[in-house]
Amino acid sequence: MLKIESSSPCRMETVSKAIEEILSSALPQGCVTAGVYEAAKSLNA
Template sequence: MFSMTFEELNGDYSQERMDTVAKALEEVLTSALPQGCITVGVYEA
């Protein structure tokens, strides 16, 4: 299992890297949706 928090992001990512992240996230969500296994959580410090 993989998780990433906003604390791990330093805001210094190139557009190319963010496009790659967006594509990967889209693939994960697209495959998880039909299986009904999407869980979203919000963490507030």
């Protein structure tokens, strides 16, 4: 599981962009539901 140690704005922007790229590539494959849930958990940790 992804654990974000630092919540600095720069790091969070990097994580957000990475998650956005992953979800964008997963969308055409129909693999988004679990990805959205896991991404939200990571961002709220």
